[in-house]
Amino acid sequence: MAQQALLIALFPLIAFVIQSLIGKKLPRHGDFISVLAILGSLVVATPIFMKLITEGHVFDSFQVTWMSLRGAEAGRLNSAVTIVIGVLINNLTAIMLLMVTLCAFLIHLFSVGYMHGEERYHLFFAYISLFSAAMLGLVLSDNLLTFFICWELMGLCSYLLIGFYYKKPSAINASIKAFMTTRVGDTLFFMGIAGLYYIYGTSNFMSIYKAIELGTGHGVTILGYPALAFIGFMVLMGTIGKSAQFPLHVWLPDAMEGPTPVSALIHAATMVAAGVFLLIRMFPLLEAAHVVLPVVAYVGAITAFLAALIAIVQVDIKKVLAYSTISQLGYMVMGVGVGAFSAGFMHLITHACFKACLFLCSGSVIHSVHTQDMREMGGLKSKMPITFATMFIATLAISGVPGFSGFVSKDRILGGALAYSMEHQGHYLIPFLGFATAGITAFYMFRMIYMTFFGHARDEHKHHHAHEQPFTMTIPLMVLAALSFAIVFAGPTGIESIDHVMPVKWFDHALEGVQVEMGIAEHLSPEAEAVHHKAHGLALIISLAVAGLGIFLSSITYLKHLLSAEKFKRMAGPLYNLVWNKYFFDEFYLGIFIKKGLLNFNQMLATFDDKVVDRIFVDGWRDIAMVTKNVIGKFDDLVVDRLMVDGTADVMSGGGWVLRQFQTGKVQQYLVLTVMVIIVALFFANLGLK
Numbered sequence: 001m002a003q004q005a006l007l008i009a010l011f012p013l014i015a016f017v018i019q020s021l022i023g024k025k026l027p028r029h030g031d032f033i034s035v036l037a038i039l040g041s042l043v044v045a046t047p048i049f050m051k052l053i054t055e056g057h058v059f060d061s062f063q064v065t066w067m068s069l070r071g072a073e074a075g076r077l078n079s080a081v082t083i084v085i086g087v088l089i090n091n092l093t094a095i096m097l098l099m100v101t102l103c104a105f106l107i108h109l110f111s112v113g114y115m116h117g118e119e120r121y122h123l124f125f126a127y128i129s130l131f132s133a134a135m136l137g138l139v140l141s142d143n144l145l146t147f148f149i150c151w152e153l154m155g156l157c158s159y160l161l162i163g164f165y166y167k168k169p170s171a172i173n174a175s176i177k178a179f180m181t182t183r184v185g186d187t188l189f190f191m192g193i194a195g196l197y198y199i200y201g202t203s204n205f206m207s208i209y210k211a212i213e214l215g216t217g218h219g220v221t222i223l224g225y226p227a228l229a230f231i232g233f234m235v236l237m238g239t240i241g242k243s244a245q246f247p248l249h250v251w252l253p254d255a256m257e258g259p260t261p262v263s264a265l266i267h268a269a270t271m272v273a274a275g276v277f278l279l280i281r282m283f284p285l286l287e288a289a290h291v292v293l294p295v296v297a298y299v300g301a302i303t304a305f306l307a308a309l310i311a312i313v314q315v316d317i318k319k320v321l322a323y324s325t326i327s328q329l330g331y332m333v334m335g336v337g338v339g340a341f342s343a344g345f346m347h348l349i350t351h352a353c354f355k356a357c358l359f360l361c362s363g364s365v366i367h368s369v370h371t372q373d374m375r376e377m378g379g380l381k382s383k384m385p386i387t388f389a390t391m392f393i394a395t396l397a398i399s400g401v402p403g404f405s406g407f408v409s410k411d412r413i414l415g416g417a418l419a420y421s422m423e424h425q426g427h428y429l430i431p432f433l434g435f436a437t438a439g440i441t442a443f444y445m446f447r448m449i450y451m452t453f454f455g456h457a458r459d460e461h462k463h464h465h466a467h468e469q470p471f472t473m474t475i476p477l478m479v480l481a482a483l484s485f486a487i488v489f490a491g492p493t494g495i496e497s498i499d500h501v502m503p504v505k506w507f508d509h510a511l512e513g514v515q516v517e518m519g520i521a522e523h524l525s526p527e528a529e530a531v532h533h534k535a536h537g538l539a540l541i542i543s544l545a546v547a548g549l550g551i552f553l554s555s556i557t558y559l560k561h562l563l564s565a566e567k568f569k570r571m572a573g574p575l576y577n578l579v580w581n582k583y584f585f586d587e588f589y590l591g592i593f594i595k596k597g598l599l600n601f602n603q604m605l606a607t608f609d610d611k612v613v614d615r616i617f618v619d620g621w622r623d624i625a626m627v628t629k630n631v632i633g634k635f636d637d638l639v640v641d642r643l644m645v646d647g648t649a650d651v652m653s654g655g656g657w658v659l660r661q662f663q664t665g666k667v668q669q670y671l672v673l674t675v676m677v678i679i680v681a682l683f684f685a686n687l688g689l690k
Contacts (some may be wrong), residue, residue, distance in 0.1 A: 001048065001459050002060040002087045009140055010098060011037040012104075012133040016126050023122030034125035035108045037130055040102040049098040052091055053506055057513045058087040061142055061206075081201075085315060088142030088205060090517060091510040092345070094276065096139045099349050103269035104132040104355045106476035110360050111261040113473040114367055118259075124164060128265060131157035135270040139277070144193045144203035144428045147278075149191075151242065155182050161266075162258040176252035181251040183426040186240015189278075192234025199231075204279060206517075212288045217245035228285060232292035235282050236299070243275025243329045246303040250585050254327055256318040260363030262317060267325040268356035275334045276348050294427065297337025297420070301433040304330030306583065308440040311448070313580050317362045320448050323353060324398065327437060330414050334434060340416025341520065347409035349507075350489060354397040354406060357480035361391035362476065364469045368383055369462040374451040376462060381453040381464040386474045388453045390481035395449050397441040397484040400547040408486045409439065411543050416538035422531050435542050442550030450558035517616050575609050596614045 015037035023030035052058045062085030069124065099423040115124055134157060138150035156179075163175030196203055197219045219226040241243065244252035252272070256263055266272060279286065279296065286292045309327035314320045328351050335344030364387045365380065366372055381388045397404035400411065417431040457463030470472065480489075489507050524532065525641065556562040569576050578584070 002062045002089050002415050004044065005093075005097070007040040007047065007102065009136040010138065011044075011074050011087065012129040016130040016133060019122050019126035019129060022191055023126060026122070029122040029125075031121070031125050032525065035105070035112065037103060037129060037645050038105045041132070041136060042098075042105050044638055045094075045101045047099040048094045050090060052094040052510055056509050057089060058089060058094050058508075059517070062086050063142065069212055079549040083336040084143075084202075084204065085146045086142045086204075086559070087140045089140075091514045092280065093139055095345075095349060095507075095510060097136065100132070100135055100273075100669050103352055103480070104128075104135075105265050106263065106479055107261050107269070107356065107360065108132075110264075110476045111259075112362070113470050114261055114363055115259060124161075125596065127157055127164070129260070131265060133159065135274065136342055142205055144196065144205070145296070147199045147281075148190065148193060150276060151238075151278075152186065152275060154436065155179060155186065155242075156268060158182075158255070158271055161262040162255045164258055164262065166256065171257040174251075175258040177254055178251040180200050181248055182231055182241045185237045185239070185248055188234045189238025189241070192231045192238065193245050195227060195231040195234065196261045198222065199227050200638060206280075209284050209518050212284045217288075226289070226588050228289040229291050232282075232286050232289035233287070233295070235278060236292060236296055239275035239279050239333065240299065241275070242271045242278070243276075243333065244326050245299050245330065246306060247585070249303060249326050250582075250589065253319055253582075254323040256316070260359060260366060262316065263322070264356045264359035267322070267342045267359060270351045272325060273348055273352060274276075274327055276329060276336070276344065279333065279336045280341065280345050280348075280649055283336065284520050286336070287339075287520060293337050293339065297334050297417070297427070300332070300334030300337055301417075301430045301437075302330070303327070304334060305440075308444070309579050310442045310582055312440065313446075315374050317365065317374050317377075317448060317452065318359075318372055320374075320444060320607075321355070321358055321362060324441065324445070327441065328355065328398070331434070331437070331510060334430065335413035335416060338413075338417045338420035340413050340420075342508065343409060343412035343416055345506055345511060346489065347406075347413055349398070350405035350409045350458065350484075353449045353480055353483040355392040356396070357390055357477060357482065357484060360473075360477055360480065361387050361394065364473055367469060367473075368466045369459075371459075371462060374448065377452045377457040379453070379454045379457040379467055380464055383463070384468050386454075386468055386477065388475075390477040391453075392449060392681040393481040394484050395445045399551065400438055400446050401516055401551075402544070403486055404494050406486050407543075408490050411540055412536070414543050415532075415539035417530045418539045419535035422535055423528065431539075435539075435546050438543050439546030439550040440549040443554045446551050446554035447558050450554065463628075464519075490571065515613055517639055567607070603606045648665040 012034070013322045014032045018026075018033050023033070026033065048058060062082050064084045066085045069081040069083070105480070108125070111124070112127065115121060118124065125467050131154060134150045134153040138154070141147040159175045160177050163171050192205055196208065199220055200208055200211050203206065207393065218377050221322050222230045227454070228374060239265040241248045244250075252267075255266055258266075286296065304327045307323045307330060310326065311320050311323035328347070332344045332347050332351070335341075335347060364371075364384065368384060368387075369377060369380070371377070397406035401408045414431065414434050421431050490505055510518040512521070553563075557565055557568075581587070679689055
């Protein structure tokens, strides 16, 4: 099963290669290749998910050796380090695979109608195929190394897709902003992976779970800090970057510059979901680090609240949904931080369905009226009945209305947050921000519905040309809207044939099995059980009250117009200005980190390069080279040429002249010399005898 599951990521990867190479030459520019590829992934993923539903548990894996390295390990030099990679299929994987393939397939199908006639149509499908393949590869990975490779590949795809309209400067700037901002978190995340290798010698998830359960790693330090805490914070930074959490949330709203199907893919099924999925995969380590989880909870709660406030004042329909995504991701992160492991994961899945529906519905509206400004909309309910109905259902889900999926998952997170504050006798800010965000979410989502579909047409020309979209665009909306009902996740359906194969609360049973695998299954004491029961009951009442209040205030303001939004804007004054300018995060980063930080540092490096590198090293070495050249020239002239070359010639010439004096060819001279040599020899011999 695990080997066959590789096809799930392989199909869209093959589609990417085909589309990149010959897509432009194929009929319809090859869009059917990408659609059929992701459909094939869905077909392969479905039996894995159905096995989970029918049996309640699924587990399989396989591994291969990628490479063997020589290095130092545990103090031994030249020991072999083997890197093993593979595929892990468990309950988490099965649920994620179905969610990603289903949402991606529906987004691909929607794109056929939405992107028709666009320039570089074939490349769009190539990029979203690669995007889908990267996310599926990440979900299938049994280790953090291939997980990180797919993680980075999604970063590349987001850059390509956000900047797809490359002729728009705003799109290019947004793609660069997304790429560079997420790199901050990615770099720190990679340091965490390195730390895991330092402690455990592996990045395999199951091996890490077992090592943590055995207590390995406690007492070890990295850079003077407890190793598990250091790694936990690095993992959190990876999530903060990829899932657009405070303070690295600034890139996600600008990602709206890409085509709307891209927004749906990024905000629902792929990139931002990967960050939360990382926290869930690494939950045992975060729990073992102790100090990390409270920080995770506060990061999520603060992000959820701040983003929800910004969404209230947005007039761009996609920007409303963008800040909504940041806010809902904050809920998921908060859920993981307070220990509501299964609730955080459930909200990841439910949010993917209703947020994909919301984004595709917004794309349907934009495609019809050719504007993203809600102030130019209104009265579209009768013109676009399917889009309205599906978007309204998804809005009910995200607003936490009973009977819809968002109510089930969000209420569990809020209950977990309230229980966490009760158990720890503090941290009450976390549930407070959570409940406040729930009310604000209901307010701005119904504001969006009322401004878009109700009231009179604010632009008669756009309203006149508005129309419902073809079935290739409306069928995905209807499927995603159907998945926004709570019964899909919390059962039973009431239909005997379905309930027979779909156990009641199948999601809870699946997550219980995962917690056992990870070694984080908890058996609460009777006292703790009572606290949790009380907290969840109280959270249910509060969440219903705040959601109802948000819907009521939105209705009397934007539907009945009993309250004036403009009056509240004037009353808010500086607060409204602060929220409208997104708390000036962009200005702060641009002014402090980039202009005064990076650019000044760059100028300092340029000055150093001019005064030190150029003048001392470059010019200095040039001067030394000139002096050396002159010295070598003098040495060559005086020693080599005159002494060695010319001197040798003179010696040989003089020696030849001397020899010529003896070699005259006269016998009388030779006899005289011989007699002289004999006399001299006898003289020295006579001296020796004496």
